[in-house]
Amino acid sequence: MIMTGIYIHIPFCKAKCPYCDFYSFRPEEKEKDSYLKAVLLCLEEYKAMITDEVDTIYFGGGTPSFFGGERIREVISHIRNNYRLKNAEITVECNPSSVDEKLVKSLKNAGVNRISMGMQSAVTKERKALGRVSDGEKVKECVELFKKHGIDNISLDLMLGVPYQTPESLDKSINFLLSCDIKHISAYMLKLEEDTAFYDMQENLSLPDEDTVCDLYLQTVERLRDEGFLQYEVSNFAKEGYESRHNLKYWHCEEYLGIGPSAHSFLNGRRFYFPRDFESFINSPTPVPDGDGGNEEEYIMLALRLNEGLQNKEFKSRFKKDISRNVFKKAEIFANQGLLTLSEESIALNEKGFLLSNTIISELLEGVD
Amino acid sequence: MAKKKENIRNFSIIAHIDHGKSTLADRLLELTDSVAKRDMSAQILDDMDLERERGITIKAHAVKLNYKAKDGEEYELNLIDTPGHVDFNYEVSRSLAACEGAILIIDASQGIEAQTLANTYLALDHDLELVPVINKIDLPAAEPDRVASEVEEIIGLDCSVAPRVSAKTGENVAQVLERIVADIPAPPVAEDNAPLKALIFDSVYDNYKGVIVYVRVVQGTLKAGETMKMMATGAEFNVVEVGYMRATGLEPCKELSAGEVGYITASIKTVRDAKVGDTVTKLQNLASEPLPGYRKVNPMVFCGVYPADGADYEALRDALEKLQLNDASLSYEPETSGALGFGFRCGFLGLLHLEIIQERLEREYNLDLVTTVPSVVYKIHLTDGETVEIDNPTNYPEQAKIDYCEEPITNAHIYAPSDYVGTIMDLCQDRRGVFKDMKYITTDRVDIHYELPLNEIIYDFFDALKSRTRGYASFDYEIFEYRRSSLQKVDVLLNGDVIDALSFIIHSDKAMGRARKIAEKLKEHIPRQMFEIPIQVAIGSKVIARETVKAMRKDVLAKCYGGDITRKKKLLEKQKEGKKRMRQFGTVEVPQEAFMAVLKLDDNN
Numbered sequence: 014m015i016m017t018g019i020y021i022h023i024p025f026c027k028a029k030c031p032y033c034d035f036y037s038f039r040p041e042e043k044e045k046d047s048y049l050k051a052v053l054l055c056l057e058e059y060k061a062m063i064t065d066e067v068d069t070i071y072f073g074g075g076t077p078s079f080f081g082g083e084r085i086r087e088v089i090s091h092i093r094n095n096y097r098l099k100n101a102e103i104t105v106e107c108n109p110s111s112v113d114e115k116l117v118k119s120l121k122n123a124g125v126n127r128i129s130m131g132m133q134s135a136v137t138k139e140r141k142a143l144g145r146v147s148d149g150e151k152v153k154e155c156v157e158l159f160k161k162h163g164i165d166n167i168s169l170d171l172m173l174g175v176p177y178q179t180p181e182s183l184d185k186s187i188n189f190l191l192s193c194d195i196k197h198i199s200a201y202m203l204k205l206e207e208d209t210a211f212y213d214m215q216e217n218l219s220l221p222d223e224d225t226v227c228d229l230y231l232q233t234v235e236r237l238r239d240e241g242f243l244q245y246e247v248s249n250f251a252k253e254g255y256e257s258r259h260n261l262k263y264w265h266c267e268e269y270l271g272i273g274p275s276a277h278s279f280l281n282g283r284r285f286y287f288p289r290d291f292e293s294f295i296n297s298p299t300p301v302p303d304g305d306g307g308n309e310e311e312y313i314m315l316a317l318r319l320n321e322g323l324q325n326k327e328f329k330s331r332f333k334k335d336i337s338r339n340v341f342k343k344a345e346i347f348a349n350q351g352l353l354t355l356s357e358e359s360i361a362l363n364e365k366g367f368l369l370s371n372t373i374i375s376e377l378l379e380g381v382d
Numbered sequence: 383m384a385k386k387k388e389n390i391r392n393f394s395i396i397a398h399i400d401h402g403k404s405t406l407a408d409r410l411l412e413l414t415d416s417v418a419k420r421d422m423s424a425q426i427l428d429d430m431d432l433e434r435e436r437g438i439t440i441k442a443h444a445v446k447l448n449y450k451a452k453d454g455e456e457y458e459l460n461l462i463d464t465p466g467h468v469d470f471n472y473e474v475s476r477s478l479a480a481c482e483g484a485i486l487i488i489d490a491s492q493g494i495e496a497q498t499l500a501n502t503y504l505a506l507d508h509d510l511e512l513v514p515v516i517n518k519i520d521l522p523a524a525e526p527d528r529v530a531s532e533v534e535e536i537i538g539l540d541c542s543v544a545p546r547v548s549a550k551t552g553e554n555v556a557q558v559l560e561r562i563v564a565d566i567p568a569p570p571v572a573e574d575n576a577p578l579k580a581l582i583f584d585s586v587y588d589n590y591k592g593v594i595v596y597v598r599v600v601q602g603t604l605k606a607g608e609t610m611k612m613m614a615t616g617a618e619f620n621v622v623e624v625g626y627m628r629a630t631g632l633e634p635c636k637e638l639s640a641g642e643v644g645y646i647t648a649s650i651k652t653v654r655d656a657k658v659g660d661t662v663t664k665l666q667n668l669a670s671e672p673l674p675g676y677r678k679v680n681p682m683v684f685c686g687v688y689p690a691d692g693a694d695y696e697a698l699r700d701a702l703e704k705l706q707l708n709d710a711s712l713s714y715e716p717e718t719s720g721a722l723g724f725g726f727r728c729g730f731l732g733l734l735h736l737e738i739i740q741e742r743l744e745r746e747y748n749l750d751l752v753t754t755v756p757s758v759v760y761k762i763h764l765t766d767g768e769t770v771e772i773d774n775p776t777n778y779p780e781q782a783k784i785d786y787c788e789e790p791i792t793n794a795h796i797y798a799p800s801d802y803v804g805t806i807m808d809l810c811q812d813r814r815g816v817f818k819d820m821k822y823i824t825t826d827r828v829d830i831h832y833e834l835p836l837n838e839i840i841y842d843f844f845d846a847l848k849s850r851t852r853g854y855a856s857f858d859y860e861i862f863e864y865r866r867s868s869l870q871k872v873d874v875l876l877n878g879d880v881i882d883a884l885s886f887i888i889h890s891d892k893a894m895g896r897a898r899k900i901a902e903k904l905k906e907h908i909p910r911q912m913f914e915i916p917i918q919v920a921i922g923s924k925v926i927a928r929e930t931v932k933a934m935r936k937d938v939l940a941k942c943y944g945g946d947i948t949r950k951k952k953l954l955e956k957q958k959e960g961k962k963r964m965r966q967f968g969t970v971e972v973p974q975e976a977f978m979a980v981l982k983l984d985d986n987n
Binding site for chain 1: 935948957
């Protein structure tokens with residue numbers, strides 16, 4: 014049974030975080046309304062292209078919580094009325110600073126059942142360096158609020174390799190995360206992206222060195238494993254059964270519709286996206302073709318991000334042939350270096366391998382016929 | 383018009399680098415209406431881009447000027463431009479041999495420099511009449527009086543009538559022409575019917591005409607249709623055309639005769655057949671003796687030249703072949719390196735020559751090159767009594783088989799303000815120099831004379847000298863002997879494999895220091911890879927320096943959210959491209975930059 018996901022990009026933020034290069038800006042109130050209209054129109058336009066059932070909706074950003082609960086509710090009910098929504102995981106990314114009881118209630122009413130919040134760090138000095146206004150306690154309050162209203166599938170983001178971070182300070186952040194009693198954690202490494210404030214001031218950021226960042230990552234994997242959070246992707250950890258179904262679609266090379274400027278779609282074998290331009294999306298959303306998707310290379314590249322790894326069985330059912338033996342042959346070297354687990358039927362990177370995934374994946378892809 | 387031989391003047395212009403040789407030559411062309419003003423590009427005689435940029439003349443040029451002097455007579459002036467650098471000394475010397483006189487230019491602000499003297503001595507060796515000209519009087523720092531007395535004192539040339547000019551503005555340049563006519567003698571009277579003897583002072587390759595041979599006819603005549611013979615090589619050619627070099631191009635004539643300067647074309651395929659210094663004679667009337675002075679020019683400095691991309695090997699060979707058509711002193715032969723693949727071992731007259739060839743290959747032929755550490759020619763005496771000459775570390779014999787080694791030693795003169803004596807002596811001492819003497823040229827300028835091993839000079843000596851003296855020092859050297867020396871071959875190993883292209887021969891006292899620096903440099907430039915890489919620098923099996931590049935633990939992890947798969951794909955492609963720029967050395971991938979950094983290694987970094 015093929016299921017499709019829908020991603021809605023909310024390009025609004027109260028303030029831009031200095032490390033973030035996702036498309037967002039500070040809107041005027043009426044821009045939020047015109048954006049809502051544009052999103053609904055766009056959903057209307059694409060419904061013909063999606064005949065399969067829709068089982069995930071994901072509001073990402075930007076800051077969806079800053080878009081307002083009522084507008085989110087309208088989008089969801091539009092999808093409900095126009096698409097075959099079934100047993101859906103509906104996630105909304107939230108920023109603690111824009112979460113209050115009113116928002117939580119309207120999200121709950123709208124059917125939202127999963128929340129993803131950026132905590133990044135629980136250590137004040139690090140939070141400040143990351144441009145986070147609120148303190149860690151505010152995050153916890155929000156978590157409690159969601160739980161109080163019956164949303165307990167909550168994910169928090171943790172950043173690794175941020176300014177001033179040490180193994181000890183990371184331990185504090187992880188302790189704090191665990192004390193929030195949540196189901197899912199995304200732990201990703203700070204990457205300096207061009208056109209961000211961090212990129213321009215990188216010399217003065219007091220960033221931990223490369224070796225330390227590696228240690229921080231391994232420390233996180235180990236600690237979370239001990240606490241019952243299973244790693245299922247390079248940067249994602251969940252209590253059993255709480256993996257993000259929407260994000261898994263990306264890594265399983267399944268299809269999805271992405272609405273909003275900078276949102277990417279993979280529909281009917283084609284990839285396309287809407288340009289990072291709010292005005293053009295409001296006036297006439299024009300998708301830019303991004304080539305065919307879902308070929309062997311893409312599938313392998315994405316599968317190797319997952320802990321379950323690349324499985325010949327899945328590959329075969331999709332491509333009607335076995336994975337090239339050359340891929341396995343190339344994997345041997347890395348297996349000997351202790352970077353992945355190799356069996357007759359699968360290749361799965363471990364956490365040391367994830368750290369080197371670009372090198373490993375590009376090398377393995379050379380084995381594809 | 384009957385030629386008046388007594389109205390011919392054959393002369394060169396000699397000067398230290400940057401003292402205005404080419405600019406003065408341009409003014410002389412203008413004043414004699416040899417070239418229309420609108421056709422003047424600055425420094426018309428330096429026609430290679432590289433020559434203009436570097437302000438040096440690489441190839442000799444010659445041009446015939448007509449001048450009506452104040453005495454009412456028409457004169458034929460043959461200006462033979464010379465390369466201004468020590469590497470090309472032999473060419474300078476041949477050019478001078480074609481003249482009766484030379485203009486000696488001295489910069490009015492800088493005074494006498496190393497090459498001023500070196501060139502002066504060369505000119506005096508050829509019994510040339512010297513005409514001093516003090517140039518750049520337009521500069522605020524110009525001190526023509528002081529410089530004039532410097533010239534009188536040091537060189538012993540009367541400067542009372544020396545023109546004081548600005549070649550740049552043209553001021554007083556006309557006086558130079560008058561001095562040429564008055565002071566430089568006409569060519570000695572020689573018989574036109576004597577057997578032909580013409581000195582080749584330069585030759586250039588032309589795509590249409592083949593080699594164009596520039597000659598000074600000493601005796602006899604030559605015209606088209608006659609058969610000429612090169613006395614050193616024995617090669618014979620049918621003369622297609624003879625004529626004069628004009629600023630605007632070649633001007634054919636009926637006949638070249640004694641005293642004249644001109645060109646010959648004879649469908650000659652490469653400049654190797656028309657070597658500078660050779661004597662041209664005629665088959666019908668052979669000269670019994672060649673003109674004095676021909677010698678074979680041997681390359682002094684060697685290095686491996688490899689295409690950065692192996693696919694460019696053929697292109698590199700073609701380019702070297704073309705360059706050699708024009709430059710007989712460039713030698714090359716195929717060479718293979720385990721590390722660098724297929725390339726060529728090239729021989730050069732000196733370091734400047736090497737740099738120029740390298741730049742021309744890169745610019746004119748658009749090649750991306752990797753060159754190995756330059757080497758001089760060592761004489762290795764083996765225990766079995768045999769002597770081998772080694773210019774490539776790869777061929778260095780086993781230490782056990784070596785009785786003793788010899789290396790080339792130069793006489794080096796450094797001219798500099800006396801403030802820098804201390805720092806220059808430190809540098810020379812550090813480069814294993816042996817102090818000979820020091821002379822005060824003026825109260826505040828000195829000539830420091832050292833004996834320096836050539837292998838120390840080719841190793842960034844000139845750059846070190848310039849940086850230590852803020853560019854005020856000038857430098858000149860010539861090889862005078864081979865001397866016994868304690869040498870060692872040093873190898874670099876990456877992950878246990880010898881990287882042949884990084885091996886070098888060095889004096890044993892310096893091996894340790896250089897080894898450490900190389901190890902550090904490599905560590906700095908080799909990116910971390912999937913495994914740990916030991917860097918070892920060794921003499922034989924003895925490791926004298928080591929470093930380790932730790933294994934890579936992470937590469938750039940891209941977030942993979944929002945379904946932007948393309949971005950992730952691009953990152954992987956970038957990874958692949960980065961790999962392409964690396965060169966595989968055994969199991970280790972080394973970026974080109976690391977290689978260059980080691981080869982460019984000098985005392986300051």
